[in-house]
Amino acid sequence: MxxxxxxxxxxxxxxxxxxxxxxxxxxxxxxxxKDIFPGTGGSSPFEGLDVSGTLFFPADDGSAGRxxxxxxxxxxxxxLVKDIYPGGDxxxxxxxxxxxxxxxxxxxxxVASDSWANNYAIWRTxxxEAGTVFVKDVYPLPxxxxxxxxxxxxxxxxxxxxxxxxxxxxxxxxDSGGGDLDCxxxxxxxxxWRTxxxxxxxxxxxxxxxxxWPSVPTGFTPMGNxxxxxxxxxxxxxxxxxxxxxQxxxLVKDVNPGSASSEPAYLTDVNGTLFFRTSTPSGxxxxxxxxxxxxLVKxxxxxxxxxYLTDVNGTLFFxxxxxxxxQxxxxxxxxxxxxxxxxxxxxGPRGLTNVSGTLFFxxxxxxxxxxxxxxxxxxxxxxLVKDIYPGGAGNSNPLNLTQAxxxxxxxxxxxxxxxxxxxxxSTPxxxxxxxxxxxxxxxxxxxxxxxxxxxxxxxxxDGSTGRELWALEIDLIFRDGF
Numbered sequence: 001m002x003x004x005x006x007x008x009x010x011x012x013x014x015x016x017x018x019x020x021x022x023x024x025x026x027x028x029x030x031x032x033x034k035d036i037f038p039g040t041g042g043s044s045p046f047e048g049l050d051v052s053g054t055l056f057f058p059a060d061d062g063s064a065g066r067x068x069x070x071x072x073x074x075x076x077x078x079x080l081v082k083d084i085y086p087g088g089d090x091x092x093x094x095x096x097x098x099x100x101x102x103x104x105x106x107x108x109x110x111v112a113s114d115s116w117a118n119n120y121a122i123w124r125t126x127x128x129e130a131g132t133v134f135v136k137d138v139y140p141l142p143x144x145x146x147x148x149x150x151x152x153x154x155x156x157x158x159x160x161x162x163x164x165x166x167x168x169x170x171x172x173x174x175d176s177g178g179g180d181l182d183c184x185x186x187x188x189x190x191x192x193w194r195t196x197x198x199x200x201x202x203x204x205x206x207x208x209x210x211x212x213w214p215s216v217p218t219g220f221t222p223m224g225n226x227x228x229x230x231x232x233x234x235x236x237x238x239x240x241x242x243x244x245x246x247q248x249x250x251l252v253k254d255v256n257p258g259s260a261s262s263e264p265a266y267l268t269d270v271n272g273t274l275f276f277r278t279s280t281p282s283g284x285x286x287x288x289x290x291x292x293x294x295x296l297v298k299x300x301x302x303x304x305x306x307x308y309l310t311d312v313n314g315t316l317f318f319x320x321x322x323x324x325x326x327q328x329x330x331x332x333x334x335x336x337x338x339x340x341x342x343x344x345x346x347x348g349p350r351g352l353t354n355v356s357g358t359l360f361f362x363x364x365x366x367x368x369x370x371x372x373x374x375x376x377x378x379x380x381x382x383x384l385v386k387d388i389y390p391g392g393a394g395n396s397n398p399l400n401l402t403q404a405x406x407x408x409x410x411x412x413x414x415x416x417x418x419x420x421x422x423x424x425x426s427t428p429x430x431x432x433x434x435x436x437x438x439x440x441x442x443x444x445x446x447x448x449x450x451x452x453x454x455x456x457x458x459x460x461x462d463g464s465t466g467r468e469l470w471a472l473e474i475d476l477i478f479r480d481g482f
Contacts, residue, residue: 042466048450065095418443
């Protein structure tokens with residue numbers, strides 16, 4: 001019994017619920033929500049966003065093209081929000097291709113196209129057709145806000161990285177002032193923007209690198225009343241912060257002095273301290289938002305970069321190189337408190353995920369292959385959860401690690417079920433297949449796991465209807481602890 005909840009069995013009995021699931025027709029059994037694209041074509045839903053218990057997502061119904069949909073977990077409640085770009089060409093000129101969905105006070109802000117004139121512009125929706133409206137195209141020329149067909153790589157670079165901050169959404173985008181394109185970085189003049197969901201409130205925050213060259217803001221991470229990110233100016237690619245105003249958008253510190261770049265990445269807030277890794281010089285850093293308070297925690301030689309920085313109840317976990325490859329580390333923000341937890345992985349860890357204070361991750365060792373591991377922050381407590389695909393030659397390759405209802409949900413592969421949805425309570429016996437959606441050794445290939453309302457939504461292919469929207473009802477009583 002979990003000592004935190006000594007009265008759980010009695011409470012469950014009183015409420016008439018089972019510890020293993022919820023009541024209702026779909027209790028703990030995945031179900032296809034709707035066959036959006038009838039037949040075997042598949043609507044291929046992805047990038048779900050929860051807005052007050054409603055799931056918003058892009059999908060293709062075979063008629064309107066890839067447009068914005070919403071769902072409440074029922075067939076009748078899964079509907080097209082609006083055909084933003086009428087015509088119905090899935091990947092060509094007649095799909096709005098909604099993306100970068102972000103919740104702003106109960107309204108979804110996203111990027112979409114309604115024509116070549118408004119290509120990859122800012123939109124908003126309240127979930128109704130009438131309330132789904134164009135906000136602003138910040139880059140109307142020379143290519144209608146997007147990119148020429150000869151440069152598809154930069155098409156999704158304008159706008160991008162939409163991030164909620166201080167009752168607004170901040171993002172990186174370019175206006176027409178750049179006049180040219182770079183197929184690696186996107187449109188020139190990519191700078192920091194903000195929107196409150198109105199045309200008048202959609203504006204450039206600061207031109208960090210004046211002229212046609214892009215500062216390319218990236219890695220947006222809110223911490224307190226500031227948003228931190230990496231950007232380039234005459235000092236190279238360094239750590240910046242903003243309070244959402246022009247004057248309050250400033251360089252935090254030139255970590256790699258001069259015009260060279262430190263390339264900050266994996267920015268992570270841990271109880272009001274910002275951790276990040278740098279590439280040159282290679283190291284783990286922390287910052288309180290001031291230059292003096294931005295200091296090196298630990299340096300790593302050569303290619304020993306830190307990866308996948310993750311907060312678990314106030315402790316930073318990350319991956320960095322040890323004797324045989326990437327290993328699991330932790331840090332309390334001091335050099336002496338930054339140490340390797342386990343050495344000996346062939347590769348890993350990756351997919352670091354906090355579930356009620358337990359760190360889950362995927363890693364590779366010689367004996368078991370690529371399997372699911374966990375850590376409580378001690379060397380002895382960093383252990384294999386379960387060899388899902390037994391033997392070193394078999395790799396279950398856990399992916400899409402997602403917390404829902406106090407459990408870990410993820411995808412894993414076995415010889416007999418293929419790649420399907422699994423869950424874990426951190427014990428071997430509690431790490432089980434949820435359902436073989438595509439029966440037999442075939443794979444339904446679950447993806448885009450998103451918790452919204454009482455459902456964990458995901459995309460999957462059951463072998464008969466193509467890739468469609470599926471859902472699993474989650475025990476909300478114990479969601480986020482009880």
